[in-house]
Amino acid sequence: MYEYFKGELASLEPTQAVVDCGGVGYLLEISLNTYEALRRADPKSVRLYAHHVVREDAQQLFGFTDISEREMFRLLIAINGVGCQTARMMLSSLTVDELRTAIAAQDVKKVQRVKGIGAKTAQRIVLELADKIGAAPQAAIAGIAVQNQARDEAMTALVMLGFAKPAVEKLLMSADWAGMTVEDIIKEGLKRL
Numbered sequence: 117m118y119e120y121f122k123g124e125l126a127s128l129e130p131t132q133a134v135v136d137c138g139g140v141g142y143l144l145e146i147s148l149n150t151y152e153a154l155r156r157a158d159p160k161s162v163r164l165y166a167h168h169v170v171r172e173d174a175q176q177l178f179g180f181t182d183i184s185e186r187e188m189f190r191l192l193i194a195i196n197g198v199g200c201q202t203a204r205m206m207l208s209s210l211t212v213d214e215l216r217t218a219i220a221a222q223d224v225k226k227v228q229r230v231k232g233i234g235a236k237t238a239q240r241i242v243l244e245l246a247d248k249i250g251a252a253p254q255a256a257i258a259g260i261a262v263q264n265q266a267r268d269e270a271m272t273a274l275v276m277l278g279f280a281k282p283a284v285e286k287l288l289m290s291a292d293w294a295g296m297t298v299e300d301i302i303k304e305g306l307k308r309l
Contacts, residue, residue, distance in 0.1 A: 118166040121179065125159040133179060135164055144179030145200075148208035153181040169200055178204065188212045195244050197237050206230050218242075219249045229289065270301035279309050 121144065123137035130151050134141045144164055146154070154162060164179030165186045178200065180186040185207055192203035206215065209230040218226040219242050228238035267288050274284045287308055288301070296304070 117168045118177065120163050120165045121177075122161070122163040125154060125157070125162045128154055128159075133162075133164065135162060135179070142177060144177045145204060146179050147185065147204050149185065149211055150179060150181045150207075157181070176200065182212070184212050188215060191245055191248055192241070195241055197240060202232055202237075205232055216249050219245045222246065266296065266298045266301060269298045270305060273298070273302050274305050274309065277306075279305075283309060 121135045121137050121142050123135045126134040126136040126141050128134075128151065130148060131145065132143055133146050133151075133154055134143050144166065146164070150164070162181075164181060165183050167178040167180075167186055167189060169176045169178065178186075178189065180189065189200075189203050189207060192198050192206060193200055198206075206227075210218070210226075215227075217223075222242050224235070224238045224242050227233060227241055228235055233241075271281075271284050271288055275281050284305065287305060
């Protein structure tokens with residue numbers, strides 16, 4: 117029904133934005149990625165691509181600064197067990213490219229790290245979207261697999277050294293460890309923990 121809203125950004129919060137279009141303010145639910153993009157945008161002229169949800173008890177508008185984010189949102193909510201709020205949480209935790217790469221590499225653990233996503237739902241997302249997303253180049257998938265293995269081995273080692281698993285997971289998920297060996301990741305982890 118609505119393709120996009122273009123107008124002045126009347127208000128912005130991490131979970132919602134109000135766009136003034138010709139004197140009418142439209143409240144749109146947004147992801148954290150869209151929030152960050154809107155923070156950097158000119159508030160006098162923004163465009164949010166819309167997805168309109170009609171339920172028997174409410175109507176909601178979801179807004180996205182990027183059309184690819186809206187398409188990913190639509191793919192996610194088409195999966196049984198993934199609602200609008202879960203899809204928005206996923207797109208707040210991961211970028212569209214990160215999610216595409218995780219699905220193409222069948223990295224269920226990365227999808228499962230999103231708050232509210234259990235093992236079965238993560239498996240269903242990866243399984244159902246693998247064909248729709250398209251495959252990532254094999255070299256990229258192989259690189260991701262090696263990087264994930266090194267990170268997982270480093271996590272095991274740091275936990276065995278006595279560090280709390282939640283703290284180790286938070287540290288290892290907060291940085292890019294690409295190209296680092298298990299030993300390098302452990303050394304860096306020891307410095308930061």
